[in-house]
Amino acid sequence: MPPAKMAKKGKPAAKPVAKASPAAKAAGGKPATAIKTAIKAAAKPAVKAPAKVAAKPTPVAKAAAAPAASCVMPTTTGLVRLLEDDGTIQKGKDPNLPKDVLLFLYEQMVQVREFDRRMLMLQRQGRIGFYGPILGQEAATVGSVAALEARDWIFPALREGAAAMMRGLSLTEAINQLIGNGADRCKGRQMPCHYTFKEGNYYGMSSVIGTQMSHAVGAAMAARIRGDDVVVLGYLGDGATSANDFHCGMNFAAVYQSPCVLFCQNNQWAISVPISKQSASETLAQKGKAYGMPYVRVDGNDVLAVYSVTKAAAERARSGQGPTFIEAVTYRRLGHSSSDDPTRYRDEAEVKAWEKKDPVDRFRTYLQKRGLWSEAQETSFKEGIAQRVNDAIAAAEKNGPPADETLITDVYGQVPQQLKDQLAEVLSLEGRRVNEGAFPL
Numbered sequence: 070m071p072p073a074k075m076a077k078k079g080k081p082a083a084k085p086v087a088k089a090s091p092a093a094k095a096a097g098g099k100p101a102t103a104i105k106t107a108i109k110a111a112a113k114p115a116v117k118a119p120a121k122v123a124a125k126p127t128p129v130a131k132a133a134a135a136p137a138a139s140c141v142m143p144t145t146t147g148l149v150r151l152l153e154d155d156g157t158i159q160k161g162k163d164p165n166l167p168k169d170v171l172l173f174l175y176e177q178m179v180q181v182r183e184f185d186r187r188m189l190m191l192q193r194q195g196r197i198g199f200y201g202p203i204l205g206q207e208a209a210t211v212g213s214v215a216a217l218e219a220r221d222w223i224f225p226a227l228r229e230g231a232a233a234m235m236r237g238l239s240l241t242e243a244i245n246q247l248i249g250n251g252a253d254r255c256k257g258r259q260m261p262c263h264y265t266f267k268e269g270n271y272y273g274m275s276s277v278i279g280t281q282m283s284h285a286v287g288a289a290m291a292a293r294i295r296g297d298d299v300v301v302l303g304y305l306g307d308g309a310t311s312a313n314d315f316h317c318g319m320n321f322a323a324v325y326q327s328p329c330v331l332f333c334q335n336n337q338w339a340i341s342v343p344i345s346k347q348s349a350s351e352t353l354a355q356k357g358k359a360y361g362m363p364y365v366r367v368d369g370n371d372v373l374a375v376y377s378v379t380k381a382a383a384e385r386a387r388s389g390q391g392p393t394f395i396e397a398v399t400y401r402r403l404g405h406s407s408s409d410d411p412t413r414y415r416d417e418a419e420v421k422a423w424e425k426k427d428p429v430d431r432f433r434t435y436l437q438k439r440g441l442w443s444e445a446q447e448t449s450f451k452e453g454i455a456q457r458v459n460d461a462i463a464a465a466e467k468n469g470p471p472a473d474e475t476l477i478t479d480v481y482g483q484v485p486q487q488l489k490d491q492l493a494e495v496l497s498l499e500g501r502r503v504n505e506g507a508f509p510l
């Protein structure tokens with residue numbers, strides 16, 4: 070865990086990579102010198118480290134600094150809600166976030182929804198290989214991240230890309246990752262939708278379900294040992310509660326009073342397995358009790374309730390009172406991923422029922438009732454966001470693929486002769502379209 074640092078507002082971190090790299094072009098000529106040139110060229114990082122920018126209080130930082138008076142403390146398995154379906158807030162329960170924070174939360178929810186919509190379209194058009202949508206779960210991510218301080222760490226699962234964006238990951242860089250192009254900081258070697266954003270204290274997750282639990286708990290323990298005043302927010306899905314790492318993570322967290330918040334997005338499904346087949350417990354939240362930690366069950370489609378319970382949990386962790394387990398009750402309205410067809414295993418009526426509990430609509434109604442938003446603003450606001458996503462797609466698609474030679478030069482400081490020979494063979498194929506295949510998923 071590096072020393073505590075502030076997240077910076079994102080700058081596109083990656084430098085556009087030319088279609089055929091200088092190295093690859095050079096390799097088209099004389100193989101022997103070409104390899105040297107290729108290796109030299111590859112030694113130059115394709116991805117520029119983001120420029121340091123002075124930290125200024127972002128809406129997220131302001132949200133974290135908001136008074137905790139109305140935050141909902143654990144422990145309860147009853148559903149914590151602050152916003153009614155019609156957008157009215159329960160009396161005396163408003164966390165009274167400043168206007169710019171509220172509008173930032175709304176913007177982030179709308180932005181990730183539009184991003185989702187477009188990325189699924191790109192996948193269907195063959196422009197990206199895979200995508201895991203979050204439609205319906207926007208409030209759970211946006212509300213929980215808003216409760217953290219910028220120096221806190223995030224250990225995401227599949228559907229928390231919005232958390233990285235809130236920490237400053239640019240949309241262009243997110244799309245670079247989905248394409249796996251040369252400007253992607255992992256150069257396409259990580260599963261799509263598994264963003265990593267170190268400057269925003271956003272950890273790159275493993276696809277293996279539940280593993281981020283042990284990682285989050287351990288990172289928080291390490292931070293405490295080092296004396297870093299940080300909290301770690303670790304996400305998981307309902308399905309992950311059946312994984313070994315969940316139990317291991319929960320146990321370690323409670324025994325060692327790890328300063329973390331373990332946030333379960335119960336979206337009712339783990340691919341085609343419904344929650345009823347996942348757990349016989351009445352609630353997932355109560356699993357916290359078994360491990361000896363406070364727990365709370367919150368309406369995951371209520372951004373203010375999510376913010377409020379996460380804020381209380383983060384403050385407990387920061388003040389040395391240990392971990393909290395949060396179950397956010399929400400719903401995955403689309404398929405598990407772009408590779409899934411949910412109509413084969415679930416009833417459309419269930420999806421329709423959850424559409425009525427839409428988190429974005431509910432929050433917009435709240436903003437309107439408070440006079441902070443109007444229908445008139447909505448159209449141009451949405452157009453602006455659509456344009457932003459369009460621009461990011463265009464910018465990301467300008468980037469070429471990772472240079473072939475990085476396959477070995479990113480692994481070996483001194484490239485062995487037999488790999489140099491293999492590289493020469495690969496580079497001699499450049500331009501013959503033998504290296505272009507369908508995405509394997």
Ligand SMILES: Cc1ncc(C[n+]2csc(CCOP(=O)(O)OP(=O)(O)O)c2C)c(N)n1
Pocket residue numbers: 226227228276277278305306307308309310312334336338339340401405
């Ligand atoms: C250990 C392990 N088992 C199975 C899988 C395949 N798999 C990928 S996602 C997933 C379901 C996850 O469901 P959940 O934890 O509820 O998260 P959600 O996808 O609903 O956000 C499964 C079984 C995996 N990646 N890792």
Ligand SMILES: [Mg+2]
Pocket residue numbers: 306307308334335336337338339340
């Ligand atoms: Mg799930």
